[in-house]
Amino acid sequence: MSFINNQNTGSSLLSIHHCLLDCFGPMNWWPGDSALEIMVGAILTQNTNWNNVTKAIKRLKSKDLLNVKSLIKIDEQYLGQLIKSCGYYNLKAKRLKNFISFFYQKYHGSIDLLFNNNNDLFSLRGELLSVNGIGPETADSILLYAGEKPIFVVDAYTRRIFQRHKYISSEDNYEQIQQYFMKNLPMDYKLYNEFHAQIVMLGKKYCKRNNPNCQDCPLSDF
Secondary structure, eight states: OOOSOTTOOHHHHHHHHHHHHHHHOOOOOOOOSSHHHHHHHHHHTTTSOHHHHHHHHHHHHHTTOOSHHHHHHSOHHHHHHHTGGGSSHHHHHHHHHHHHHHHHHHHTTOHHHHTOTTSOHHHHHHHHHTSTTOOHHHHHHIIIIITOOOOOOOOHHHHHHHHHTTSSOTTOOHHHHHHHHHHHSOSOHHHHHHHHHHHHHHHHHTSOSSSOOTTTOTTTTO
């Protein structure tokens, strides 16, 4: 593990969180009317923006297909056409069908069974990662936002912001970065939820990939 700024502790990370919270206010993530909708959204949002996902979810809802039984039965090619706004729609249709099949076969399509408190968090994470097309970020988004499980989501914004502020190195992988946050923050899904949402907002508004607005960044003092 090659963290650059090892002297930074949980108190520093919490200070950053509080600073962002003061700047942006509560984000109340993840948008969705149900845990299933959140899980579907987590898969569809891979490599696309949320507006495109919203369009796809609205189409599924309009045809009364945003339920496990309908998604199990639906033709994969037809599903792809319905979620076309998301990009890579044929691939995402396949991934969504893979997930729904797992969810239905292993947990009978029951949210309560999937996120039962007796299920070990990391064993469940392993099950999700075994589904073809579900990577760490998607699995953790499902666990955190749909399951309200205390696991920190790492995305491109997290990497960019905390590399620029010298908290992590470009050499650190997903699991190493995740461990850094989880070891230095209280194990609280509400905190992880809100912190990740604040990080995304910072990345979109200030810490952009090109031409970042460092002068006005809320974290300029950090």
